Amino acid sequence: MTYIIGEIGQNHNGSVDIAKAIVDVAALKVKDKLFDRELKGIDAIKLTKRDLNEELTASAMNRPYDSPNAFGPTYGEHRQILELSNEEHFEVYKYVKSKGIDFVETLCSKGCLSLLDLFQPDYLKVASRDLTNLPLLEALAETKIPIIISTGMADKRDLDNGLSAINKHHSNITILHCLSQYPSDYKELNLKSITHLKNNYPNYTIGYSDHSIGIVTPVAAVAMGAEVIEKHITIDRNMKGTDQEGSLASDGIRRMLRDIRNLELSFGEEGIFRSEAVVSAQTKLERSIATNKTLPKGHIIKEKDLHMLSPGDGLKWHEKDKIIGKTISSDIDENEILYPKFVV
Numbered sequence: 001m002t003y004i005i006g007e008i009g010q011n012h013n014g015s016v017d018i019a020k021a022i023v024d025v026a027a028l029k030v031k032d033k034l035f036d037r038e039l040k041g042i043d044a045i046k047l048t049k050r051d052l053n054e055e056l057t058a059s060a061m062n063r064p065y066d067s068p069n070a071f072g073p074t075y076g077e078h079r080q081i082l083e084l085s086n087e088e089h090f091e092v093y094k095y096v097k098s099k100g101i102d103f104v105e106t107l108c109s110k111g112c113l114s115l116l117d118l119f120q121p122d123y124l125k126v127a128s129r130d131l132t133n134l135p136l137l138e139a140l141a142e143t144k145i146p147i148i149i150s151t152g153m154a155d156k157r158d159l160d161n162g163l164s165a166i167n168k169h170h171s172n173i174t175i176l177h178c179l180s181q182y183p184s185d186y187k188e189l190n191l192k193s194i195t196h197l198k199n200n201y202p203n204y205t206i207g208y209s210d211h212s213i214g215i216v217t218p219v220a221a222v223a224m225g226a227e228v229i230e231k232h233i234t235i236d237r238n239m240k241g242t243d244q245e246g247s248l249a250s251d252g253i254r255r256m257l258r259d260i261r262n263l264e265l266s267f268g269e270e271g272i273f274r275s276e277a278v279v280s281a282q283t284k285l286e287r288s289i290a291t292n293k294t295l296p297k298g299h300i301i302k303e304k305d306l307h308m309l310s311p312g313d314g315l316k317w318h319e320k321d322k323i324i325g326k327t328i329s330s331d332i333d334e335n336e337i338l339y340p341k342f343v344v
Contacts, residue, residue, distance in 0.1 A: 002222050002260055003207070005104055006233040006253065007046040009243050012092075014071065014082045019047070019092045021235050025250045027099040030257045039261035042253070044102035046125060046230070047089055051111030052079055069242045090118040104148065110139050120145060126162070128152030128180045128209075134165045141169035148228070149173065150209045151193075152180030163204075174228055175201060177221075178209040183246040189217055194224045213246060215256040222260050231256065286312025288337050289320060299328040301343065314339050 006026040012019035023045055030039040055061070061076030071081040084092070089105070096103045106125040107113060124140050128150040131137075140147055147166055151159055159175070166173055177193045189212060197206045207228025208221035218229045232247035248256060274282070287308035295305060301323050308317060314337040315322060326343035 001040060001264055002226065003043045003228045004257065004260065005044045005046050005228065005230040006042050007209075007230055008234075009046070009048050009232055010082045011232065011234040011239075011241055011243055011247055012047075012082075012084065013239065013241055014084065016084065016088050016091055018235065019084070020095050022233055023092070023096055023099060023101075025235055026233055026253055027101060028250070028254070030254055030261065032258060032262060039258060041257060042101060044104050044122065045092075045096045046104035046106060047084070047092060048106040048125075048127070049086075049089055049108065049112045049115055050079065050083055051109045052076065052083065054109035054111050055079065067242075069240055071240075086115045086118055089115055093119050093121070107136075107140060110136060113139060113143070116143060116145075122146070123148050123174070126150065128154065128178055131162045132158050134161065137162055137165040138168060141166040144170055146170075146172040146174070148176060148207075148230075150176045150178040150180075150230075152178035152209065152211075163201075171203065174205040174207055176207045176209040176228060176230060177226075179211060182211050182243070184210070184212040184217075186212060186217070191217065191221055191224055194221055194226050198225050211246060215248070215252060215259060218256060219259045219263060222263055229260065283313050284311055286310065287316075288312055288314025289317065289323065290314070290337050291332050291334055294334045295328050295332045297328055297330050301326055301328065301338075306338065309335060309337065311337070313337070 008019055008022050011022060026042045026045060030041050032039055062074055064073060065075040065078045070078050072078040093103050102122040104123045104125050105115065105121040106127050107115065108127060108130065124145045124147050126137060126140065126147060126149040131149055131151065131154050149162055163173065175197055177197060179189055181188060194206060194208055205227050208218065208226040209230040210218045218231055221229060232243050233253055234244050234247040234249055237244050237247060237249050287310050289306050290309035291305060292307045293305060303320065303324055306320065322340060323338060323343050329342055329344045332338065332342055
């Protein structure tokens with residue numbers, strides 16, 4: 001089954017209560033009403049932790065920030081308002097785990113490792129921008145916690161260098177194909193990178209982190225072999241914040257989960273065979289050998305006496321030799337199935 005991560009990111013807007021509300025939305029049961037069955041829901045929730053002392057240059061942190069999505073007059077103040085403390089991350093972690101859902105944490109600097117004094121996430125995430133931050137990768141890998149990396153800004157050298165840094169300590173790594181464009185332009189997504197990664201990095205789990213609008217690309221990514229999907233989620237796409245509009249709210253989360261889980265059910269197994277699910281339709285709709293004229297008792301059946309009609313519970317055309325040349329045992333009307341019991 002595809003491992004689906006709902007990324008809260010900064011969509012909590014600096015509020016633990018909003019973060020918990022997003023968790024509640026993501027944790028709702030998903031049902032396929034047509035076939036009256038419950039589908040597997042979301043697997044994990046992800047938060048992001050920054051250490052603002054290791055985030056940007058002083059001049060960048062102090063520059064005026066007049067975006068409609070700004071939470072403070074300077075970029076540093078904006079970031080500070082959006083940042084949850086270690087204890088608040090721990091509170092959200094416990095809430096997520098109480099729902100029976102895994103917890104993933106993006107740590108953006110070595111200073112953020114202090115968070116691990118309070119709890120251990122199920123996975124650590126490396127943001128695309130930090131794939132080339134090899135000291136951070138090594139520090140994260142030293143924890144031995146499984147690591148997920150995104151390739152949103154990477155070329156092959158960047159990816160290989162990042163993998164080498166982590167592999168010094170462990171190889172429990174998931175690679176997510178990604179495009180760091182918000183929102184992503186469909187013509188730039190290059191989902192074929194998923195099959196390239198699967199073919200060329202077979203020792204790792206391969207998935208897809210999506211920043212496009214809607215749900216078509218994560219569903220397509222699963223069809224192409226992605227084993228992990230990461231998607232931004234929120235409670236209201238109209239809320240203030242740079243990631244809100246490109247995220248999925250309640251209905252979008254439901255639809256993505258529904259489509260991915262139903263797609264998984266549709267994969268089946270390799271081979272050509274008749275499903276038990278079509279037996280009744282086959283009997284009703286498939287054609288059988290039938291008479292094309294009235295045939296009297298004693299008539300010797302010839303191929304020219306036959307054609308094909310529904311239902312499909314009689315002989316098939318490849319079985320015509322079982323009755324051609326045989327004698328009719330009783331009168332048979334035109335356009336009736338010629339069952340073996342009617343011949344001798």
